[in-house]
Amino acid sequence: MAGPTSPGSRAARALGDPRAVPDRTWVRALTGRSREEIDGWLLECDAALATERAIRAAHRRGGRESYAQFRAPFDLYAIVRALAPEVVVETGVSSGVSSAHLLLALRMNRSGHLISIDLPTHQAGRHLARGESMVSLPPGRRSGWAIPAGLRRGWDLRIGPSQERLPEAASEVGSIGVFLHDDLHTPEHLAFELRTIRPRLRPGSVVLADNTVWTGRSFDEFARSLGVRVRRRRRSDLVGLRVP
Template sequence: MTEEVIAQPPAASRRARELGAKARKALGDPRAAVNLRWLRTMSGATVERILEVLAELDDLVPVEQEMRRRHVAGGRPGYAQIRAPFELYALVRILQPKHVVEAGVSSGISSAHFLLALDRNRSGTLHSLDLPTLQRGPVLQPDESPVSLPPGLATGWAIPFRSSRWDLRIGASQALLPRLVEELPTVDLFLHDDLHTPEHLAFELATVRPKLSVGAPVLADNTKWTGEAFPHFAAEVGARVSRRGTDDLVGFRFPRRTRRTTPIPTPGPSA
């Protein structure tokens, strides 16, 4: 995979991590340390602008604490999903997208951080798709995925605030994403974090492609399970993939409108 790498002054990286430290501690996920290099590549912003936005993260501490409390109460003490919640927040603050689309919500870590940033921007909408898998009983069993939905709760159950900027649609992305994309004038940021198969990721990327705006971050988590789907798509649109440190969370900025060269693949099975 061709990867984009930006040189990084170590002091700036340290400062970025420091600025996110309180929020990270409150959320209780050490993996959420801000990766400045990735954020620079994905935003195209200067270090100064990024640090300015990261300085807002202390304001998120009460929300992070409450999301952690809800995860603990829900039997998921070590669980926080997306490893880059603060980068997601910063991307939305910096790029001011009108339409953010995410596939895969679960308890709502990524959704919450998109919404916090959109609310602060006072513009834009988060369109989220989620087909919950249901936890079998009151207690999460060792053979069950922590992304499953505890009984009596709804998708986004760890999010402690309401936002009028959230367009949450419950159902399979295979059915809902094409309809959503049809409705939207543009997709200004896309995050794949639902069914991690190569076929499904390829389907989602091909589906959003016609509406991706120039410069839109296109992100995919858990790509260790999706084979070559992401790098293939990046190569097809002429983009270079940027990996978040050693994670399998990857992304690129959509370079320009290109003519479709391959048909949209058939959606994979529902989760």
């Protein structure tokens, strides 16, 4: 059970996003690792509160009081700690909540690197206007603007449409240990990204997709083609699978 003292809860409070309390059952299903191991990695997040507070403070400075786009940063952290992948790829960066936690986990692993792809949109005026997307960049900011500077070392951020950047990145790497889709949420685009990374997946790779309420059956069909179950985080539309 997740409660106010369960592993990862302190980190979620420091980040300022109650949705971020990790789903340890989900992480377990995706990694096959024990509850004790997973709790150990989540406790590392609770010990890194300065990082979470820095991300939250950066959001506030950027005019986003309660902004945290990716709802499972600590789950992501534990998955990367568990798998110790050489290469992690994500599409969709915005302020960089997911990227920051992937980078933090890779740093703790002391190996592996992150390729992030983002085609940012920019906030029109000084303040976020009504109806304007929260994922847009505040004036003068770049993708990943809320990531603490010390975490960015070695980060491979590629700006441009994933329709171009993802095939390039996939052709450069031997394999992808963890992939996160969090950019353009359409059925066609998710299917394209899954098709693109598929030859780079290996047994045990974890593939995640957020906001699947907008992507039709693309993830389900991908899972079926691999012969695996889709694992849903709580009752949300953030899903994942483990390659057999």
